[in-house]
Amino acid sequence: MLAKTGLLVVSNPKHINRLLSDVQKSVKSTLYIQLLSALTEPLGNFYSNLFTTPPKFSRTIFNIYSQASRQCNNLDVRVLLSSLKSHVSEIKTINPIDIVIFDKEYSRNDIEKFIKSKVSNISKEHDILTVCCGQNDEIPTENDPRDFQVYKHVCLGGTFDRLHVAHKLLLSDAILRTSEKLTIGVTEENMTHSKLLWELIEDVDTRITKLENFVKDICPELTYNICKISDPYGPAIVDETMSMIVVSEETVRGGEKINEIRKQAGLSELSIVPIPFIDEPNPHIREETKISSSNLRLRLLGTLIKPLENKNIPNKPYIIGLTGGIASGKSGVINHLKDLDVPVIDCDKIGHEMYEKTGPSFAQVVGTFGKQILNPEGEIDRKILGNLVFKKPDELKKLTDILWPAMALKIQEIVKNFNTDVVCLEAAVLCQAGWDKFCHEIWCTFVPEKEAIERLKRRNNLTDVQAKDRLASQPSNKDYISHANVVFCPLWEVEYTRLQVIRAWELLQKRLGQVDC
Structure with a gap:
């Protein structure tokens, strides 16, 4: 039986591809991922934290979420960031952990000590699983030329419909670069009408709730301001405390436009950090080649x-x-x-039958709307009748109060046959x-x-x-x-x-x- 929620303790993220392929066979809903290098003992030898600043984990996080889209897209994967950000040595999750998975062999004593001292929200009846990936190769250092500075107040914005791995990457990168506060602007419905299948976008309150659940789960130590925005800029053009904005590769121009407006208002420009796309592993017909909400809506x-x-x-x-x-x-x-x-039962055709001279509604319709609706042959002219009720709710209701109950009886009679x-x-x-x-x-x-x-x-x-x-x-x-x-x-x-x-x-x-x- 699959565990509802799992915790994967990764000693070397270089093996994440194989790990996720194996782990998805044991977990059905949520998979937390903890980088062991960010924790202190116990668990014997492990790689020390090679990165001197949290943003240097950016490439590692990208690789994890990118592989998650390929290997276990059915799971809600969440890379925990508290230990990377604040050197928190205890793993605190919103969902109780039903199974703890290790990527190398440890003694029973070390495992029990680890779970007791590090995992605060563990199910009483939890399982232990080890997925060995062979010898741990050396973890490469980060040589990405992007800005690795940490800022007090970072912002980002988007629709965030049906929270997926690309959203999680964007949010995680923003969290890694924030020391105190993260502002997240969530677009209201008026800004979604240009998007593909916008009618299927979740309501803004649902999107905010999911966002809040995710960010507070992976790093509750930060202050979050998740706000609704009804224009492309939100508070980013007026908040003087903001110093950096995280954007996707396709919205860099939006960040530049925000800086133009800030400059005109006498505010300091924001540092702009673009985050790369995650490729869609198996795009179907009409889908984008990147992970996107529009793909999910098409599906x-x-x-x-x-x-x-x-x-x-x-x-x-x-x-x-x-x-x-x-x-x-x-x-x-x-x-x-x-x-x-x-x-197929065509209700429009049934409605026409109601109007016929021998139909059950003919006399009542003529009695209600008068003989003016009859043609020279004494039949109801639906075009004349339609003009009488079009844009006239009260008149239309008179007609539907006659037709719909009679049609309901006819429909039920047809269905029975x-x-x-x-x-x-x-x-x-x-x-x-x-x-x-x-x-x-x-x-x-x-x-x-x-x-x-x-x-x-x-x-x-x-x-x-x-x-x-x-x-x-x-x-x-x-x-x-x-x-x-x-x-x-x-x-x-x-x-x-x-x-x-x-x-x-x-x-x-x-x-x-x-x-x-």
């Missing part, structure tokens, strides 16, 4: 992003509710589902109408607003203003996504949408294996 497409609710409905047929805004690509997803032999294991119920208003309560899980499609507008203009021959009005009359992408268990973005070629649907279908089959259908 969410077609996966379960929200836990399923327990609903008191029959397990067979298993109902997928497919929803999404206008021009968001629902038809494409439906076609892929049909290729998988999934029957299916003998297949899975059925898709497709409706743009699925959640607003309350039909989601008939569905075991909700799938939704979305594309950027700009793309939806262009699609509407081409498809419906609308003007820019008309398309924007149509889009504004419905819930936002964020609203649709908030109800969804699985999301798709049919923004790119048809094949990429198909891959998302295939992924969702395969994962659904695994879930169905756990359900008595």
